[in-house]
Amino acid sequence: MAMTRAALTDIDIRMLVKGDTPDARASAAQKICSRMDQADLDDEDRAKAQDILRIMAGDAAELVRKALAVTLRESPLVPRDVAMQLARDVESIALPILSFSPAFTDADLVEIVRIGGPVRQVAIASRPKLSEKVTTTIVEHGVEQAVKTACANDNARFADRTLQAVVERFSKSEAVLAAVAYRRVLPLAVTEKLIAVVGDELRDHLINHHALPPDLALEIATGSRERATVDLVDQAGRAPDVRSFTRHLKAGGRLTASLLLRALVQGHMTFFEWGLSELAGVPHHRTWLMVHDAGPLGLRAIYDRAELPPRLYSCFRAGVDAYHTMEAEGGELDAERYQERLLERFLTQPRAAAPEDMDYLMDKLDRLRAEIGRMDRAVGEPGPAAEPDAFQYV
Template sequence: MISPRARLTDADVRRLVKAEDEEERAAAAHKLCRAMDRNELDPMEREAAQKIMRVLAADAAELVRRALAVTLKSSDLLPRDVAQKLARDVDTIALPIIGFSPAFTDEDLIEVLRVGDATRQTAVAGRPFVSRDLGEIIAIEGVEDAVRTLAANDNADLSERAMSVSIDRFPQGDVVTALAYRKVLPVAVTERLIGLASEAVREHLVSRHALSADTAIRLATGARERATVDLIDQASATQDLADFVAQLNARKVLTASLLLRALARGVMPLFEYGISELSGVAHSRAWLMIHDAGPLGLKAIYDRAGLPPRLFPAFRAGVDTWREMITEDADLDRDHFQQRMLERFLTQRPHAGREDTAYLLDKLDYGPAEDILVGAANAA
């Protein structure tokens, strides 16, 4: 093996090609490539190393070329012309390079995609990083296996257009499922997938990703829908809570029941924005009246919001419970915060309706839910 500061020269090339047995040459190639990749090379050594790689890439023995491809598949030492040559070789040599080498430009990879078979297209789609432009080409031109691999690759920078094209081309099966399990999805794509996915995947979508208010309401109230959505969970997931709440109000589902359930589950931001929307008071002022205006502030803005007087004791109990939890259990994670909040609220026997109590008991029985945003820190 080459020592850390040994120079790579033409003598190294001669020693490598001297062996007649291809297995011996492959072993020597592997050791030499590994040494070149691990050591810091000065410009002269780097030039000599790349000369050796060109010799290896032209070796008649597949084992030697494979040793080069596998050992240096992720190395930035491999020159672009060598990577291009290896990408045109047999699959055992080409696929590691196509799938990992940083030597390629997007133009190189698009060429591989367009002239390669399904296996090579899939290797391109599964690379450690796929640019937005390349992702769109794969979505438009790739075979189904390549598009599925792209959809499942969270390191691929997928545009909404690429996702939509993928759904248009393969509206059933593994592509839809792979897209559904991506970490981040645009709202419009999520809603398209809900209409196509299996019931299990649909449930995953509505629990993991934000929906528009219209879709959330439809899924929450539509008896014929296979999947239902909890509006409180969706309000917690949305990035623009003020707009979401305004849409709920426009659809006449921003009710006292919804706000009480949100409050009892510790989702204070939904309660705050809901009170703000119903009362016509700016959120900042509504927040002050709920939290910092003394015992009469909550009652004043509650009445202004037009909420039922008979339910005020339950709302009062919810706000008081939330404050106690913030004071006592500031270090609890959000799941346990919600669980404790529900337990404490329900033991106070608030004057909630039977349906609301049943809903809260069901949430308590279900246990901590990973994706519910308690929002305590934001409201504090």
């Protein structure tokens, strides 16, 4: 075996097979696994290495099997039959493999979730990647901690109906609802369900970080929900269906010049275009051409057609110009820094908007700068020291 001759010694393999004590065999197993994982194997060597892993997985000593499970927990070298054997082993051996190993199929994980018990369910829920098929099974058959862990795992994919089922099944569990609320992305229907059942703190988080259905956003904005406020500009930027959102705003009397200006100078150009389109009664593609016309007449024509206040036109012109300048400069800016730069450019223009809009934009800029500062500090701070493996031989 070329790989064995290059990376291992005959003594290592004899110690693995015939070592007098579990400690000796475990030490050999850990050494062999580490070197296997680092070796460049051809098909023949891979098959022979996997035969050695099968010997380890069948060793009577728990320490040997644990050495295999911990050392190769993320390795593609572990064959599926060995992974399944280790998954049925005692928890100290099963959990590393269940939490990380790529050897399992979705069908394997579904079966283990159904019959494997709570601890194994939680381990699977924390895996670096989960399909909708597996998360659906966790939600249907998993204990509360497993469902919470899966929902808190942003690398776990959920069907919309599955997340709705979580909210229905665990409507009294603050921990599970919080895990759902703090996911990076939520479907509108799930956000709406959550807002109806969570407390004030989670409700504020949902309103400030997730898109709301247009009718709910308007309901909250008009004060019909106690102790809740919504920034319609932020909601405009998050709306997955901007056309529907602008139509709801118009129907509710909230598609105002102030709202459009605030959105424009924060970079929500698509919303601005659709807002003008709705107010002017002009198709979006024609509105887009007029807004982005290199000459001075297009924006003025669509602005007047929308019957927006003539006194504010210069502010809108300055906002569009600042946006075009930013686009022309290009550069790699994250969303927060892009928005900060755009606001700075607008606020340094000589044309002043209404006092309440200027106050709003200055406050928004301050909040953006604070958020960027927090992000920079988080990046600059050293992370926690890595914890040692549960099993390690030196």
